[in-house]
Amino acid sequence: xxxxxxxxxxxxxxxxxxxxxxxxxxxxxxxxxxxxxxxxxxxxxxxxxxxxxxxxxxxxxxxxxxxxxxxxxxx
Numbered sequence: 001x002x003x004x005x006x007x008x009x010x011x012x013x014x015x016x017x018x019x020x021x022x023x024x025x026x027x028x029x030x031x032x033x034x035x036x037x038x039x040x041x042x043x044x045x046x047x048x049x050x051x052x053x054x055x056x057x058x059x060x061x062x063x064x065x066x067x068x069x070x071x072x073x074x075x
Contacts, residue, residue, distance in 0.1 A: 012020065067073050 012023070015023065064073075068075065
């Protein structure tokens with residue numbers, strides 16, 4: 001493990017300033033993309049939950065309004 005880390009450090013140190021900049025720029029883009037994909041998945045799950053709960057809400061509301069109009073329940 002240490003040998004691998006040392007090789008990576010040596011490689012980075014051997015790069016010119018511009019090459020280092022490009023390397024770190026690409027690594028940052030990958031990190032941001034990874035975070036975005038993770039957030040996108042969380043948003044999809046949240047929307048599925050919201051949409052599934054809303055699907056039950058509307059029929060229940062209509063039933064409540066009908067029962068209220070018939071006097072079966074009071075406000």
